[in-house]
Amino acid sequence: MVGAIVSGRVADIIGRKRAMIVSDLFCIVGWLPIIFSKDIWWFDIGRLFVGFGIGLLSYVVPVYIAEITPKELRGGFTTVNQLMICGGVTFAFLLGTVLAWRTLAFIGTLPCLLQLFGLLFIPESPRWLANTDRENEFESALQKLRGKSTDISQEVEDIKEFTKILNRLPRGNILELFQKRYLRAVIVGVGLMAFQQFGGISGVCYYTSSIFVSAGFSSGRVGTIAYALLQFPMTGVGALLMDKSGRRPLLLVSATGTCVGLVLVTISFLLELSSQSLLKSFLALAGILIYIGSFSLGMGGIPWIIMSEANIPHKHEGCRRKSCHLDELVWCMAYIICLQFSHGLEHSRYLLYIHVHMRPLCCICRFDGTGD
Structure with a gap:
């Protein structure tokens, strides 16, 4: 819950991609005391770190997906986040019927490590880059997302116009x-x-x-x-x-x-x-x-x-x-x-x-x- 409360501020300051990296690190650090726990305090500390990381992800991931996806596909793509959560729950439920909880905790670190590695190859949110006045990085990230052969000129102008309007208007x-x-x-x-x-x-x-x-x-x-x-x-x-x-x-x-x-x-x-x-x-x-x-x-x-x-x-x-x-x-x-x-x-x-x-x-x- 604490992670979710501060997630918006963290994502706005350091960016969506870095926020996801931070959340993965918290989850990995949290799983370790659970795996090697000797008493309830180790378990509680681990759960605290994992909970913070998941709370951070619960806001950042849907926002990142919504910001990189074309409007006509946004609903379905954002729901894919829920689909993947359900897939993870399903997989964990099935493994939980045959494996010990320490083994499950170790397996829990693997998606975090995999996502941490995958984040090295994805661009930052173009809309966040545009909102922080990083024009060259913004266009490069958008081009990478849409493909090298795709004409992004109209979408670039739309995002720039939206950002200008948003920044000119008073904060409500x-x-x-x-x-x-x-x-x-x-x-x-x-x-x-x-x-x-x-x-x-x-x-x-x-x-x-x-x-x-x-x-x-x-x-x-x-x-x-x-x-x-x-x-x-x-x-x-x-x-x-x-x-x-x-x-x-x-x-x-x-x-x-x-x-x-x-x-x-x-x-x-x-x-x-x-x-x-x-x-x-x-x-x-x-x-x-x-x-x-x-x-x-x-x-x-x-x-x-x-x-x-x-x-x-x-x-x-x-x-x-x-x-x-x-x-x-x-x-x-x-x-x-x-x-x-x-x-x-x-x-x-x-x-x-x-x-x-x-x-x-x-x-x-x-x-x-x-x-x-």
Whole structure:
């Protein structure tokens, strides 16, 4: 969370590429005490460093992708970030069924090292270079991204014009975002981020195995593997449909599916004292799979896109970035949800999550898209 809070400032000062390098170094340094931990303090220190690095990446990577991608492809490419996260989670879930946690921690350093090496060969964000008056580097970076044979003259002029307009306009005060003309965009963007987390996704992810065991499975391994294998392809489908079907239809389908999934899980736990053990297990498995499949289709990635597409004028670009950091409050709530999830699991209080997910469904019905 701390890494995410300072990520915008760090990325603006040292650039997107260097910010990613810093985050990789924090992650690598963090994994080492976890691998060689002798007591809980080593583990906590390692998690602190890894958490800071991941928090930094959570802002910088989507921004970098959005800044180097043509507008017509931006939605799908930005969602690829979520797709890769799901791919990593899937891979980690599968490895976790057969490997010890120290071995998993060692494997966790490999993507960091690979990305650190890959960053040596990619250019800095052209828009950041243009905004820091590095004209020659800006054009060189853009040409490298688009290809040597591509005519970038029009795009260069567009970026220069945008940068000039942005720098000439006065800095907006973040309180101005709460004026009536901007309030809807702010509520939609931040609200979707809140609903994304308050739906219990973090708790379900962390306690998937425990949920299946509580539902009557001998172990959570089979259900966890099914969960992991479904998440990745459904996120891919969402990325493909992002710019074709629009944000609102995908959000409606996604929110409806998550509600249905959690209703099935709730019913399975209401059958806890009955003799229908097979039905209870089936409902729990079906509910979790419907939940994660539906979430991955839309609610997982679209709120991040909506935050970047919120209808806020250029003079409030700085405020737009600050408003993006309001979702850090959401991550705080996600942390609280994870802490109390085991208690809720013990007392079968899944109706709370159904109630929370009914709210975004009602709000999304009123959401009319971003215009892109």
